[in-house]
Amino acid sequence: MLSGRRREMTPPLPEWRQFVLESPPIEHIRDPSPMTVVTRFAPSPTGFLHIGGARTALFNWLFARHHGGIFHLRIEDTDRVRSTEAAIEAIIDGMKWLELGWDGEIVFQFARAPRHAAVVQELLAAGKAYPCYCSVEELEEMRKAAMAAGKPMKYDGRWRDRDPGDAPAGVKPVIRLKAPQSGETVVADGVQGEVRVANEQLDDMVLLRSDGTPTYMLSVVVDDHDMGITHVIRGDDHLTNTFRQRQIYDAMGWEAPHFSHIPLIHGPDGAKLSKRHGALGVEAYREMGYLPEALRNYLLRLGWAHGDDEIISTAQAIEWFDLPGIGRSPSRFDFAKLDNLNGHYLRQATDADLAGEVARRLGRAGDAAALALLARAMPGLKTRAKNLKELAENAAFYIQARPLALTDKAQAMLTAPEAKALLPRLMAAYEAEGEWLAGKLEERARAFAETEGLKLGAVAQPLRAALTGSTQSPPIFEVMEILGKAESLGRIGDTMV
RNA sequence: GUCCCCAUCGUCUAGUGGCCUAGGACACCAGCCUCUCACGUUGGUAACACGGGUUCAAAUCCCGUUGGGGACGCCA
Numbered sequence: 001m002l003s004g005r006r007r008e009m010t011p012p013l014p015e016w017r018q019f020v021l022e023s024p025p026i027e028h029i030r031d032p033s034p035m036t037v038v039t040r041f042a043p044s045p046t047g048f049l050h051i052g053g054a055r056t057a058l059f060n061w062l063f064a065r066h067h068g069g070i071f072h073l074r075i076e077d078t079d080r081v082r083s084t085e086a087a088i089e090a091i092i093d094g095m096k097w098l099e100l101g102w103d104g105e106i107v108f109q110f111a112r113a114p115r116h117a118a119v120v121q122e123l124l125a126a127g128k129a130y131p132c133y134c135s136v137e138e139l140e141e142m143r144k145a146a147m148a149a150g151k152p153m154k155y156d157g158r159w160r161d162r163d164p165g166d167a168p169a170g171v172k173p174v175i176r177l178k179a180p181q182s183g184e185t186v187v188a189d190g191v192q193g194e195v196r197v198a199n200e201q202l203d204d205m206v207l208l209r210s211d212g213t214p215t216y217m218l219s220v221v222v223d224d225h226d227m228g229i230t231h232v233i234r235g236d237d238h239l240t241n242t243f244r245q246r247q248i249y250d251a252m253g254w255e256a257p258h259f260s261h262i263p264l265i266h267g268p269d270g271a272k273l274s275k276r277h278g279a280l281g282v283e284a285y286r287e288m289g290y291l292p293e294a295l296r297n298y299l300l301r302l303g304w305a306h307g308d309d310e311i312i313s314t315a316q317a318i319e320w321f322d323l324p325g326i327g328r329s330p331s332r333f334d335f336a337k338l339d340n341l342n343g344h345y346l347r348q349a350t351d352a353d354l355a356g357e358v359a360r361r362l363g364r365a366g367d368a369a370a371l372a373l374l375a376r377a378m379p380g381l382k383t384r385a386k387n388l389k390e391l392a393e394n395a396a397f398y399i400q401a402r403p404l405a406l407t408d409k410a411q412a413m414l415t416a417p418e419a420k421a422l423l424p425r426l427m428a429a430y431e432a433e434g435e436w437l438a439g440k441l442e443e444r445a446r447a448f449a450e451t452e453g454l455k456l457g458a459v460a461q462p463l464r465a466a467l468t469g470s471t472q473s474p475p476i477f478e479v480m481e482i483l484g485k486a487e488s489l490g491r492i493g494d495t496m497v
Numbered sequence: 498g499u500c501c502c503c504a505u506c507g508u509c510u511a512g513u514g515g516c517c518u519a520g521g522a523c524a525c526c527a528g529c530c531u532c533u534c535a536c537g538u539u540g541g542u543a544a545c546a547c548g549g550g551u552u553c554a555a556a557u558c559c560c561g562u563u564g565g566g567g568a569c570g571c572c573a
Contacts, residue, residue, distance in 0.1 A: 210571060298509090301510075336523060337509065337523045338523095
């Protein structure tokens with residue numbers, strides 16, 4: 001494993017750069033203890049950390065934490081064209097926001113390319129790999145012909161046993177694995193069970209590109225082996241890749257890790273997740289006002305179950321998480337359920353934390369007075385919002401400067417003759433109030449309504465419009481207490497000009 | 498085209514042959530609470546894709562059909 005000592009020696013560079021500088025690419029970092037569970041999350045930095053990746057990361061993290069093991073983050077940046085630093089940062093920010101901490105330094109796959117190439121040299125020396133000089137045109141023809149003939153689309157192995165002397169001049173070969181041509185390859189999957197495929201279906205995969213860089217198929221195997229990964233938990237889309245990877249493990253005589261392929265997440269329409277529905281980066285969920293603990297709980301329940309339990313704290317999840325609990329069928333992303341869960345965690349959050357978040361969203365981060373006011377208002381506010389964005393919108397009236405902006409409905413209510421007649425007298429009654437407490441204020445409103453021959457609602461609604469600028473708000477007498485006498489009377493007065 | 502995987506209420510799921518006239522949660526509908534909107538609470542609608550087997554007994558096991566998904570790159 002990666003040692004803690006190395007971390008202390010690292011220069012003050014961005015955390016995610018450290019491994020690149022510190023790690024000698026050709027080095028075995030296999031954990032000496034075979035009993036320790038080691039998992040990893042290995043995204044490719046070609047985009048943000050999307051929701052499916054976040055769930056994969058969560059499962060790996062939970063599994064490692066459950067077993068007191070190690071969880072690594074590995075950036076699969078071997079595609080130099082599509083990998084970007086912005087994507088790397090987005091992934092790291094996403095992991096941090098979700099509070100999925102990794103152990104050791106981040107492993108950058110591209111930095112280990114020399115090690116990957118060295119493994120291929122071993123394979124070549126052992127006669128388990130060979131150079132192939134096929135052109136992309138030839139390959140394309142092969143695929144077309146195979147499809148037309150109703151056969152699997154694969155490379156036909158024409159350079160497998162050919163004399164290297166036949167090599168066309170000036171062509172750099174790729175290196176392919178000399179894969180078994182008969183029999184079958186079996187994978188015992190932790191989720192899908194035993195899965196097998198006939199080796200005739202598989203072709204001799206490319207290990208090293210003609211420019212000498214390793215392919216994904218090779219890199220994952222070498223890195224997972226070198227990092228001592230014991231359990232690979234990843235998306236279902238890798239299930240068929242596993243057969244090929246298995247062949248590399250076998251060729252090297254390495255023990256393969258235990259695989260678990262979790263079903264993919266689909267959009268609400270059952271189709272592949274697109275940007276239209278859930279395939280947003282986790283930062284988009286943060287922006288929408290979802291809490292990391294809510295998202296974790298939601299993602300956990302999407303594809304994993306522990307009986308009828310729905311609300312599962314992270315501590316509880318670590319205690320309970322296991323492979324048998326993972327479902328085998330794909331699931332759809334459902335914002336309604338996420339909203340419900342988020343509402344739950346929102347109500348659970350402390351008023352101070354919420355006030356801070358709201359103040360930030362309203363551009364009043366450092367405003368101590370606003371913070372204090374919001375914190376006091378939070379109990380009434382947090383049952384009425386399902387996310388932080390909504391919470392901030394609903395809280396805005398508390399800290400807005402007079403005169404208040406009014407919604408159309410509030411405006412209509414205040415311009416109605418009944419209200420115009422009512423408010424001045426009600427205001428006069430409140431000016432006499434000495435104890436500015438919700439209970440007292442309500443008593444006074446009730447008494448006032450009775451003498452006027454009105455229902456309480458007929459008094460409370462205009463009051464609400466005047467004090468909050470809206471027809472919906474927390475209990476209005478609670479609002480008055482929090483706002484204070486001066487501000488309350490001021491707002492009522494504003495409606496009479 | 499070839500191979501692989503999947504299939505319980507609208508959605509997430511419980512269920513590992515009898516405890517299931519299928520349970521929970523979200524959503525939805527109705528009631529209660531109530532100064533609005535929420536929260537909370539009570540109740541309700543709603544599913545084992547289809548067809549064959551195996552068995553005394555099948556949502557659960559087997560086969561097929563249909564439907565969905567995934568993989569077949571010198572992408573990851």
